[in-house]
Amino acid sequence: MNSEKIVKRLSLLGILGNVVLSAFKLFAGIIGKSGAMVSDAVHSMSDVFATFIAFLGVKLSQKAADEDHPYGHDRFECIAAIVLGLILAGTGLAIGWAGVTKIASGSYGGSEIPTVLPLAAAVISIAVKEGMYRYTMHYAKKLGSAAFEADAWHHRSDALSSVGSFAGILAAKLGLPIMDPIASVVICLFILKVAFDILRDAFMRMTDTSCGKEYEKKLNSYIKAQDGVIGVDLLHTRYFGNKIYIDAEISVDKDLSLVDAHKIAEDVHDSIERNFANVKHVMIHINPAE
Numbered sequence: 001m002n003s004e005k006i007v008k009r010l011s012l013l014g015i016l017g018n019v020v021l022s023a024f025k026l027f028a029g030i031i032g033k034s035g036a037m038v039s040d041a042v043h044s045m046s047d048v049f050a051t052f053i054a055f056l057g058v059k060l061s062q063k064a065a066d067e068d069h070p071y072g073h074d075r076f077e078c079i080a081a082i083v084l085g086l087i088l089a090g091t092g093l094a095i096g097w098a099g100v101t102k103i104a105s106g107s108y109g110g111s112e113i114p115t116v117l118p119l120a121a122a123v124i125s126i127a128v129k130e131g132m133y134r135y136t137m138h139y140a141k142k143l144g145s146a147a148f149e150a151d152a153w154h155h156r157s158d159a160l161s162s163v164g165s166f167a168g169i170l171a172a173k174l175g176l177p178i179m180d181p182i183a184s185v186v187i188c189l190f191i192l193k194v195a196f197d198i199l200r201d202a203f204m205r206m207t208d209t210s211c212g213k214e215y216e217k218k219l220n221s222y223i224k225a226q227d228g229v230i231g232v233d234l235l236h237t238r239y240f241g242n243k244i245y246i247d248a249e250i251s252v253d254k255d256l257s258l259v260d261a262h263k264i265a266e267d268v269h270d271s272i273e274r275n276f277a278n279v280k281h282v283m284i285h286i287n288p289a290e
Contacts, residue, residue, distance in 0.1 A: 006139050007058050010148055014051030017132055018044050021125060028121035037118035040125065040165045043091065047154050050087055053080050054151040058143070061241060074241025074280070077147045081202035084150035088157060089195035095161060096188025099181035122166035129159035144242045144278055146205065150198045157194070160187045204239060211237040211244055219246070219276065226271060228252055228264035230289040243280035246272060254288030261286050
């Protein structure tokens with residue numbers, strides 16, 4: 001399956017899945033007299049917007065280079081991931097604030113006891129959203145897509161929200177309504193941690209951050225092992241969106257002709273692109289070995 005089909009499939013799954021699930025949870029919340037389930041339905045509907053942003057970010061990042069963007073549009077996906085991370089953080093804060101407010105005011109008791117229907121809806125939501133998380137994350141890693149990884153975490157945050165709804169509904173039926181806001185606060189902290197990781201990764205890929213010492217050590221050894229290369233004088237790597245740019249200076253026999261030296265540089269360049277994932281650009285400079 002090519003990347004374009006994967007993007008379309010993930011987007012369709014996210015949008016249709018959340019619309020159907022939202023409608024089901026809204027119905028269960030209203031008929032089953034559960035405010036927690038109605039709130040959960042609204043949360044699921046917000047994930048439709050998140051999936052659309054992920055789709056838009058990936059599609060823009062795949063546009064070919066043009067006169068105004070000679071290095072391509074890869075960073076658009078990072079922008080989408082930042083937006084999704086902020087939405088996820090906002091979702092977590094809203095869930096946590098609602099929980100803290102209820103605990104502080106003591107208004108966590110409900111006038112009506114929910115029926116079994118919203119309890120069943122919460123279980124179904126947890127199973128469906130966890131499945132959507134796993135499916136989306138699997139293909140997001142195949143694409144190397146930060147935007148769809150963030151979208152996958154939106155699915156899991158919805159599953160966690162449903163866990164909170166389940167706990168609150170069950171506790172209300174058992175006479176312990178305070179468990180609902182407590183669960184909301186715990187879920188909030190988890191969601192904020194995920195949002196922080198998404199934002200940190202996106203900003204790292206937006207600011208030409210190095211690929212790290214381990215990556216550069218492996219790359220350095222690989223280049224030294226290539227035919228004709230005597231040494232590596234300089235090696236810089238950086239993230240450019242979800243792609244990697246590499247600048248290297250290698251030393252070769254100073255008595256080689258320009259044609260032969262260029263051939264070594266070309267072979268090193270092509271070999272790196274074949275054997276290192278997500279490398280978009282390699283610049284090799286030749287130095288005469290002393």
